[in-house]
Amino acid sequence: MGGRAATHLADAIAERGATAFVHVGDRNDATLRYLAGPALPDRPSAYVRTATGERVLCPPPGAANAAREAFDGEIASADSLGASAPGERAAAVLDARGADGDETAKAVLTTAAIPHAAALYLERAGYDVASTDALAAARALKTEAEIERLRAVQTAATTGVRRAETLLADASRDGDGRTLVHGGEPLTTGRLRRAVNAALAGAGVEPAGNTLVAAGATWRDPAREGDPVPIAAGDPVLVDLAPRDATGYHGRLARTFVVDTEGGWDRRAHLAATRAREAGLAELEAGTPASRVHEETAAEIVAYGFDAAGDTRTNGSRGSRALGHGVGLERREGPSLTATSDLAAGHVVALAPTVFDAAEGGGVRIADTAVVTTDGYELLADYSTTLSPTAEPQ
Amino acid sequence: MGGRAATHLADAIAERGATAFVHVGDRNDATLRYLAGPALPDRPSAYVRTATGERVLCPPPGAANAAREAFDGEIASADSLGASAPGERAAAVLDARGADGDETAKAVLTTAAIPHAAALYLERAGYDVASTDALAAARALKTEAEIERLRAVQTAATTGVRRAETLLADASRDGDGRTLVHGGEPLTTGRLRRAVNAALAGAGVEPAGNTLVAAGATWRDPAREGDPVPIAAGDPVLVDLAPRDATGYHGRLARTFVVDTEGGWDRRAHLAATRAREAGLAELEAGTPASRVHEETAAEIVAYGFDAAGDTRTNGSRGSRALGHGVGLERREGPSLTATSDLAAGHVVALAPTVFDAAEGGGVRIADTAVVTTDGYELLADYSTTLSPTAEPQ
Numbered sequence: 001m002g003g004r005a006a007t008h009l010a011d012a013i014a015e016r017g018a019t020a021f022v023h024v025g026d027r028n029d030a031t032l033r034y035l036a037g038p039a040l041p042d043r044p045s046a047y048v049r050t051a052t053g054e055r056v057l058c059p060p061p062g063a064a065n066a067a068r069e070a071f072d073g074e075i076a077s078a079d080s081l082g083a084s085a086p087g088e089r090a091a092a093v094l095d096a097r098g099a100d101g102d103e104t105a106k107a108v109l110t111t112a113a114i115p116h117a118a119a120l121y122l123e124r125a126g127y128d129v130a131s132t133d134a135l136a137a138a139r140a141l142k143t144e145a146e147i148e149r150l151r152a153v154q155t156a157a158t159t160g161v162r163r164a165e166t167l168l169a170d171a172s173r174d175g176d177g178r179t180l181v182h183g184g185e186p187l188t189t190g191r192l193r194r195a196v197n198a199a200l201a202g203a204g205v206e207p208a209g210n211t212l213v214a215a216g217a218t219w220r221d222p223a224r225e226g227d228p229v230p231i232a233a234g235d236p237v238l239v240d241l242a243p244r245d246a247t248g249y250h251g252r253l254a255r256t257f258v259v260d261t262e263g264g265w266d267r268r269a270h271l272a273a274t275r276a277r278e279a280g281l282a283e284l285e286a287g288t289p290a291s292r293v294h295e296e297t298a299a300e301i302v303a304y305g306f307d308a309a310g311d312t313r314t315n316g317s318r319g320s321r322a323l324g325h326g327v328g329l330e331r332r333e334g335p336s337l338t339a340t341s342d343l344a345a346g347h348v349v350a351l352a353p354t355v356f357d358a359a360e361g362g363g364v365r366i367a368d369t370a371v372v373t374t375d376g377y378e379l380l381a382d383y384s385t386t387l388s389p390t391a392e393p394q
Numbered sequence: 395m396g397g398r399a400a401t402h403l404a405d406a407i408a409e410r411g412a413t414a415f416v417h418v419g420d421r422n423d424a425t426l427r428y429l430a431g432p433a434l435p436d437r438p439s440a441y442v443r444t445a446t447g448e449r450v451l452c453p454p455p456g457a458a459n460a461a462r463e464a465f466d467g468e469i470a471s472a473d474s475l476g477a478s479a480p481g482e483r484a485a486a487v488l489d490a491r492g493a494d495g496d497e498t499a500k501a502v503l504t505t506a507a508i509p510h511a512a513a514l515y516l517e518r519a520g521y522d523v524a525s526t527d528a529l530a531a532a533r534a535l536k537t538e539a540e541i542e543r544l545r546a547v548q549t550a551a552t553t554g555v556r557r558a559e560t561l562l563a564d565a566s567r568d569g570d571g572r573t574l575v576h577g578g579e580p581l582t583t584g585r586l587r588r589a590v591n592a593a594l595a596g597a598g599v600e601p602a603g604n605t606l607v608a609a610g611a612t613w614r615d616p617a618r619e620g621d622p623v624p625i626a627a628g629d630p631v632l633v634d635l636a637p638r639d640a641t642g643y644h645g646r647l648a649r650t651f652v653v654d655t656e657g658g659w660d661r662r663a664h665l666a667a668t669r670a671r672e673a674g675l676a677e678l679e680a681g682t683p684a685s686r687v688h689e690e691t692a693a694e695i696v697a698y699g700f701d702a703a704g705d706t707r708t709n710g711s712r713g714s715r716a717l718g719h720g721v722g723l724e725r726r727e728g729p730s731l732t733a734t735s736d737l738a739a740g741h742v743v744a745l746a747p748t749v750f751d752a753a754e755g756g757g758v759r760i761a762d763t764a765v766v767t768t769d770g771y772e773l774l775a776d777y778s779t780t781l782s783p784t785a786e787p788q
Contacts, residue, residue, distance in 0.1 A: 112511035119510035194596050201591035
């Protein structure tokens with residue numbers, strides 16, 4: 001847990017006059033990872049932070065030694081507590097610290113996502129449970145160490161996009177003069193996605209179920225599964241990645257390529273998305289209202305003559321989105337780019353301007369991830385925004 | 395949702411005289427995936443099943459159309475409900491169906507893992523919340539369609555082990571006569587893991603953060619991260635995989651290889667693990683107490699002269715485990731192989747007999763996944779258990 005989370009939690013505990021903060025989650029729970037590290041047991045653990053700053057992890061039965069290797073605070077084993085359910089273990093830790101002795105200090109802060117069963121155990125043990133969003137605010141502000149991880153996973157993401165771009169650049173046309181082949185086999189969205197995912201895995205990150213590859217008419221509803229949609233020259237091909245590293249941090253990088261573009265709708269859409277990206281990035285700076293990033297991105301898309309119709313799936317056939325979101329232990333987390341609160345140094349955000357038109361046979365999206373600084377931003381990794389795929393320089 | 399879940403839930407609702415079942419989870423929540431499918435919105439959705447069998451999904455604001463494409467039941471949008479929090483949306487769905495009109499039928503069943511905030515919304519709306527484990531029992535019994543998915547992901551897992559075995563078989567010794575090199579570069583655990591993960595991704599499945607590659611002394615605490623531990627001839631090399639397909643189903647396959655084994659401790663440990671595997675598999679049959687699988691596996695390890703010391707991390711240096719667990723939308727789920735309840739046809743279980751001794755420089759684990767049938771079992775995929783790696787047949 002970063003010092004920032006410690007400060008936010010300590011402040012929240014003090015402000016509410018609480019005796020402790022408690023959260024319960026399994027190894028996939030981003031909040032618990034943030035608090036206790038990435039190598040947690042599969043089954044739910046309870047995390048307790050007391051008003052005096054003690055940090056105690058209560059792993060499930062049989063997992064105490066594994067937890068000891070994963071967590072740098074105190075471990076309270078299920079055996080030593082004589083309690084098997086995670087909420088019961090958390091209550092036992094609080095009881096053992098005499099938290100129930102003082103009638104005036106029995107409030108316990110939790111996240112809103114704490115399992116109901118765990119909250120009930122705390123309540124039955126006599127604690128008043130109240131939720132806090134202190135952690136979400138802390139998580140949105142990345143430490144230098146977190147930014148370093150995010151930079152590494154975003155750099156790995158460029159390897160995935162590079163693989164896709166290279167395959168597209170090296171493809172040739174099939175006998176029909178339209179569909180693409182590579183190495184004698186049809187180049188399909190499924191094949192491209194598997195190749196991209198293999199490149200990500202080879203670069204040491206997980207595709208994490210987030211790899212979208214879509215071409216032409218499949219753009220609107222890009223499947224994450226193995227549907228072998230053939231890719232044709234002239235199709236806008238979306239490669240949209242949000243890989244995850246071994247500690248749980250995500251990247252977000254998307255590019256759209258067209259093999260042998262004829263310079264029509266796709267070029268205009270690509271220009272709009274590129275300019276929208278620049279307009280959004282130009283707003284990134286500590287102290288700027290977050291919603292302005294979204295507004296400026298959307299305004300640029302509209303300025304190029306495209307609809308600014310919220311959800312591409314809503315109207316079904318045509319639209320654009322100035323999609324953006326925070327990136328971290330969840331692929332989408334705080335800060336919100338539609339909120340009026342200010343950006344701060346250490347916020348890490350993805351901008352993903354998108355233009356779509358089914359009648360034109362697809363869409364264009366360009367997504368990048370950047371860290372907000374006191375006087376601007378830094379892209380976590382750089383990658384060309386060119387529409388025509390080019391083979392890797394030798 | 396399979397018909398099995400529908401039956402289990404309907405029975406639980408009827409038995410408890412409840413008005414509905416409610417669960418809340420995000421796109422990573424295995425229970426919600428089971429109920430509503432794999433392509434859910436990132437943010438939490440509420441799932442409602444009424445006593446009359448209606449299935450309603452309440453997606454987060456702005457995600458109604460995406461949810462409509464992902465879920466085959468009814469969609470109640472946040473806008474139409476005038477409610478933004480998932481528990482509030484579930485309560486609104488129940489209210490709209492007049493569930494609050496009948497004073498005798500206001501009980502609502504939930505999972506124990508439902509977020510506390512969601513349960514509070516239901517309680518504030520006048521519903522009595524009680525938890526049920528009907529879904530866990532339903533999930534443990536796989537349908538034919540689920541078994542087909544599990545078979546496919548387990549088959550993909552063999553591709554990953556195959557890649558590791560081939561790299562080890564093709565490796566040669568470095569100048570020191572001990573450490574392995576391949577293609578002129580040292581063969582490390584990190585490199586082997588990245589190659590395995592690339593093979594999994596190329597086969598269309600996610601490594602899912604579960605790929606363990608450990609060699610020699612690193613066996614005890616196999617890192618999932620990029621530590622480049624050099625692999626040496628004579629080191630037991632563990633390759634332990636639990637990949638996940640695009641719909642969330644997992645496999646589990648582990649093999650241990652030794653390049654140029656000298657036929658000492660590792661051969662004996664490998665023989666014990668192999669025989670323990672056979673003993674465990676021989677117990678798989680509908681009607682057998684699940685705990686007998688664990689007992690027979692452990693007994694075989696002990697018969698070969700190895701400790702049966704529960705947790706390899708507990709005694710720190712030496713031990714064995716007859717690890718086994720159900721496999722499905724979570725990499726470990728029901729049925730428990732230490733429970734006394736009977737196995738049933740459709741249970742899918744992994745057996746992972748393990749022998750470890752730090753003094754001997756490592757350990758041996760062999761893991762396979764099988765579906766229980768009325769008269770035995772069927773391995774979801776087959777793979778040689780040979781200790782010495784052999785190159786892929788041409």
